[in-house]
Amino acid sequence: MIRVVEREKAVSSRESHGHQELSRVKKVTALFAPKKVLGIYIQVPFCQTKCTYCNFHTGVASRAAYAPYARAVEREIRDWRALHGTANLESTSHLEAIERPMTGVVERQKRVRNHAAFGDKKVDTIYLGGGTPSLFDPADLSRILDAVRSHFACADATAPSSGARAASTSGARAAGTEVTLEADPETITPEKAAEWLAAGINRVSLGAQSFHDAELKAAGRMHRRDDIFSSIERLRSTGFANISLDLIAGLPHQTASSWQDSLEEALRLRPEHISIYLFEVDEGSRLGRELLAAGTRYSAAAVPTDDAMADSYEFACERLNRAGYDHYEISNWALPGFRSRHNLKYWRRDPYLGFGAGAHSFDGRWRWANAHDPAAYAAAIEQGRLPVEQLEEVTARQALDEELFLGLRQLEGIDLARIQAQYGAQFNAEIGARFEELRAQGLVECSGSRVRLAPARLAVSNEVFVALLE
Numbered sequence: 013m014i015r016v017v018e019r020e021k022a023v024s025s026r027e028s029h030g031h032q033e034l035s036r037v038k039k040v041t042a043l044f045a046p047k048k049v050l051g052i053y054i055q056v057p058f059c060q061t062k063c064t065y066c067n068f069h070t071g072v073a074s075r076a077a078y079a080p081y082a083r084a085v086e087r088e089i090r091d092w093r094a095l096h097g098t099a100n101l102e103s104t105s106h107l108e109a110i111e112r113p114m115t116g117v118v119e120r121q122k123r124v125r126n127h128a129a130f131g132d133k134k135v136d137t138i139y140l141g142g143g144t145p146s147l148f149d150p151a152d153l154s155r156i157l158d159a160v161r162s163h164f165a166c167a168d169a170t171a172p173s174s175g176a177r178a179a180s181t182s183g184a185r186a187a188g189t190e191v192t193l194e195a196d197p198e199t200i201t202p203e204k205a206a207e208w209l210a211a212g213i214n215r216v217s218l219g220a221q222s223f224h225d226a227e228l229k230a231a232g233r234m235h236r237r238d239d240i241f242s243s244i245e246r247l248r249s250t251g252f253a254n255i256s257l258d259l260i261a262g263l264p265h266q267t268a269s270s271w272q273d274s275l276e277e278a279l280r281l282r283p284e285h286i287s288i289y290l291f292e293v294d295e296g297s298r299l300g301r302e303l304l305a306a307g308t309r310y311s312a313a314a315v316p317t318d319d320a321m322a323d324s325y326e327f328a329c330e331r332l333n334r335a336g337y338d339h340y341e342i343s344n345w346a347l348p349g350f351r352s353r354h355n356l357k358y359w360r361r362d363p364y365l366g367f368g369a370g371a372h373s374f375d376g377r378w379r380w381a382n383a384h385d386p387a388a389y390a391a392a393i394e395q396g397r398l399p400v401e402q403l404e405e406v407t408a409r410q411a412l413d414e415e416l417f418l419g420l421r422q423l424e425g426i427d428l429a430r431i432q433a434q435y436g437a438q439f440n441a442e443i444g445a446r447f448e449e450l451r452a453q454g455l456v457e458c459s460g461s462r463v464r465l466a467p468a469r470l471a472v473s474n475e476v477f478v479a480l481l482e
Contacts, residue, residue, distance in 0.1 A: 051353075090162070141217065189212075191213045197242075329467075382401065
């Protein structure tokens with residue numbers, strides 16, 4: 013069955029020596045080609061309650077914590093250049109940091125400071141995720157977005173001044189910046205929706221998960237079926253023309269019939285985008301730990317089998333295709349023109365910057381992450397320190413692996429000729445032989461130099477990823 017391939021990112025402590033490494037540093041500017049447009053992610057790590065299946069770095073906090081946290085995020089964005097130093101790849105401090113081991117925070121900060129070059133990049137997507145950012149006061153969200161527009165070259169640098177103007181540009185086909193807000197159905201009011209639109213938010217990703225109350229209750233969700241319908245109606249009446257809806261296959265008490273009902277209910281609402289995720293058993297969630305321990309809490313005994321989840325996924329593929337949705341990524345479907353522009357950056361390894369506790373960033377060569385603990389993050393910002401706690405240089409082989417498994421998650425597949433030309437010796441005969449074996453097994457399809465997952469075998473895509481990356 014499908015499992016999203018996640019790779020734990022540890023802090024790198026490699027030493028780099030000699031002129032060969034310094035030459036590599038000088039060539040890194042090629043990663044910042046003009047065609048690379050930046051995405052910005054804002055992390056809000058707070059929820060009303062922790063869902064039983066959740067394995068994210070989020071938690072329940074008092075509402076009193078929301079405004080101070082929002083101010084810290086706003087300050088991180090506004091002080092971006094000051095925190096990261098000058099945007100000079102050839103600076104002495106940057107080269108000195110590379111020439112010796114990373115032994116602590118000072119060295120880590122010196123390595124990251126060159127990423128201030130991001131400040132000159134054009135931004136065309138902003139994503140407010142979490143967590144549940146819809147819990148925040150809309151005024152706080154508006155100030156965060158104003159900070160982004162003030163300090164980065166956004167495609168639409170001026171926030172909409174009225175709901176009418178925002179409504180006219182809220183479709184995905186608009187040339188401006190795609191601004192997404194994750195929201196839970198029960199948190200949406202007509203007043204909030206209007207303020208979101210006025211602030212320039214033009215896309216809402218709604219965490220519906222299921223249209224059956226028994227499944228929602230068992231999962232620890234706060235909303236119920238009726239809340240989904242009322243929230244969509246409020247968003248539509250306000251003027252939102254780009255709504256994404258999430259569903260989860262594999263929730264406790266879910267049956268083939270209830271899953272099909274949830275899909276039909278979703279299609280009645282006709283969102284522009286639908287994401288379908290399969291429940292993953294791991295130690296990161298309460299329900300996952302209970303299943304691994306063969307326990308019965310959190311309705312663990314009522315979780316569908318792997319085969320049942322795979323059947324649910326395959327049913328969704330067929331039904332959404334008949335409904336006119338484009339299946340463009342393993343877990344994502346969209347009506348024409350409404351693919352998630354921000355999430356495409358992750359799958360295409362485009363650069364993105366993360367702000368907030370636990371937010372990740374990537375510039376094509378380096379990955380780094382802010383402190384996960386909101387208090388530690390806010391304290392660092394208050395003291396004028398970088399909140400970065402993890403930093404890793406992506407090796408050529410890691411980059412190739414990511415090109416393969418992230419590219420294959422997209423239904424259009426990958427161009428092996430381009431990848432081979434880009435990675436040279438890293439793309440060796442062994443990898444080519446693995447693809448040929450996968451083709452013989454019917455797991456991938458080849459057309460010229462382009463390879464994609466076989467549409468009929470998407471439910472076992474992890475077999476392909478494991479075979480390629482072992």
